[in-house]
Structure formats: C-alpha cells, structure tokens
Amino acid sequence: MSFESINNILGALENQAEFQNITLFRRLLRCWAEVVGTAANAQTRPISLSRDVLFVATSSSAWSNNLSLQRYGILKRLNAQLPISLIDIRFSTAQWQDVVGQKNYEDERGQSLILQHPSWVGDVVSLPSECEQPTVTDSQTAFQNWAKRVRERSHQLPLCPQCQCPTPTGELQRWSVCSFCTTKQHHK
Numbered sequence: 001m002s003f004e005s006i007n008n009i010l011g012a013l014e015n016q017a018e019f020q021n022i023t024l025f026r027r028l029l030r031c032w033a034e035v036v037g038t039a040a041n042a043q044t045r046p047i048s049l050s051r052d053v054l055f056v057a058t059s060s061s062a063w064s065n066n067l068s069l070q071r072y073g074i075l076k077r078l079n080a081q082l083p084i085s086l087i088d089i090r091f092s093t094a095q096w097q098d099v100v101g102q103k104n105y106e107d108e109r110g111q112s113l114i115l116q117h118p119s120w121v122g123d124v125v126s127l128p129s130e131c132e133q134p135t136v137t138d139s140q141t142a143f144q145n146w147a148k149r150v151r152e153r154s155h156q157l158p159l160c161p162q163c164q165c166p167t168p169t170g171e172l173q174r175w176s177v178c179s180f181c182t183t184k185q186h187h188k
Contacts, residue, residue: 036074056089058091
C-alpha cells in the first residue's frame with residue numbers, strides 16, 4: 001500500500017460533511033476548558049454540535065442558568081478559536097448523567113477499567129491541545145505529525161522480546177510478548 005492511496009482515502013474522508021463536523025467538534029472539545037475556565041469546565045461537557053448550535057450538558061440547573069447568561073461571551077471566545085461561527089449554545093442538565101456516568105468504565109471497587117487494560121500506556125507524553133497546534137490542511141503532514149507523536153510516545157516503552165517493537169509493560173507482564181505476537185501465536 002502506498003502513501004498515495006492513503007492520501008486519496010484521507011482526502012475523500014476529509015471532504016465529507018460528517019468528518020468535518022467530527023473534526024470541528026474535537027477541536028471545540030480541546031478548546032473548551034480554555035474558553036470557559038477551570039470551574040465551569042469541571043461542571044460542563046459539550047455533547048453535540050448541530051446546525052451551528054452547541055449543546056452542553058451541565059451538572060446542575062444552577063450551572064445551566066449561570067452559563068446561559070454568559071453564553072454570548074462564551075460564543076465570542078469559542079468563535080475566535082474555531083474556523084466557523086457558532087450561532088448559539090444551549091445548556092441543559094438532561095444528558096449530564098449519560099456523559100459523565102463513569103460507572104460503565106469502572107469495576108466494582110470504582111477503579112477505572114481502562115487503567116487495568118494491559119495495553120494501557122497512559123499519558124507518556126503530554127501532547128499540545130488543539131488550540132496550541134497549527135491547523136494541518138494536508139493528510140501527508142497530518143500523518144507525519146501523528147507518526148512523530150507515536151514515536152515519542154513509544155520511545156520509553158520496553159521492546160517485545162519476539163518482534164522488538166515497543167510494547168506496553170502490561171502486555172509483557174501478561175503474555176511475555178506484545179499483543180500482536182500473542183495473537184500470531186494463538187492463530188497458528
């Protein structure tokens with residue numbers, strides 16, 4: 001497979017409206033804390049973007065009311081960070097439990113299941129937020145940036161004794177090799 005074919009696929013995906021909406025929403029999520037501040041960020045979660053209206057779940061009706069009164073200032077700061085102009089923000093407590101309900105991701109002792117997964121690497125390298133990153137317009141540059149972040153993240157990982165690839169410590173403890181080598185062994 002050549003980079004040209006990947007470039008064509010990524011180019012086709014990038015031009016789809018749904019992909020652009022997802023990209024825009026992810027960028028909004030990365031800027032949200034900076035725009036609303038630490039206290040409001042802890043009590044809110046943007047949940048969707050539809051027809052240039054942002055829907056935000058809040059922890060209480062008091063936060064919904066307070067932020068509704070501040071929404072024009074928040075809109076102004078958000079629009080300065082985004083390539084489109086949002087026309088409104090709607091705050092509601094309706095989906096707070098769905099968004100924040102971590103019980104689906106915790107074991108019976110309240111510990112996060114993702115942290116227990118053998119492939120979990122954690123935050124090995126702190127990546128800059130979307131607000132700090134330059135906007136990448138071509139897929140080749142995006143791929144190169146991604147590959148660089150993956151190399152930086154895996155640089156500190158131990159090597160799999162079988163294939164010599166960087167491997168999360170949990171995989172080595174569990175299987176003595178990486179998950180790919182484990183899969184190969186079980187499918188022979």
